[in-house]
Amino acid sequence: MPSYRAILSIxxxxxxxxxxxxMGSAVxxxxxxxxxxxxxxxxxxxxxxxxxxxxxDDDGDAHTVADAMHDAVAEVATTGPARLLLRRGGRWLPV
Incomplete structure (x- = not known):
């Protein structure tokens, strides 16, 4: 199963x-x-x-997760740009 990173400026x-x-709301x-x-x-x-x-499972679901994280964190703090990365071949690549 693919590994992703959602990164959100706070x-x-x-x-x-x-x-x-x-972090609690993000998790x-x-x-x-x-x-x-x-x-x-x-x-x-x-x-x-x-x-x-x-x-x-896939990039589309990963975007849904990242959006949900952003929305949850925005309820408790101001947020800035978000990024979503996919682990591929030992590197983190933008999705």
Whole structure:
């Protein structure tokens, strides 16, 4: 089964939510559709990003997962650009 990474830039957390709600909402959304393999937080050019790695059957379903993750996180924090990557031959390629 293919492995994907959904990467989402994060801004300010909305009032009434803690920072932990960002990753929690992302994982809840992804795990309701796909198998979560790993999570991470990274900073790229001083912008925090969450990364959720997951398994699902095909690219179309992977886009559905990434959209669900974005929508869930947008309820607790401002979001920026999202990216979806596919693991192929030891490399992560844009979907």
């Amino acid at each position: 801004g300010d957390v909305h009032p009434g939510h803690g920072p932990e709600a960002v 809840a959304a992804v795990s309701s559709i796909a198998t979560v393999e790993q999570t991470d937080i990274q900073v790229l050019s001083n912008v925090p990003q969450i990364v959720v790695r997951f398994h699902i």
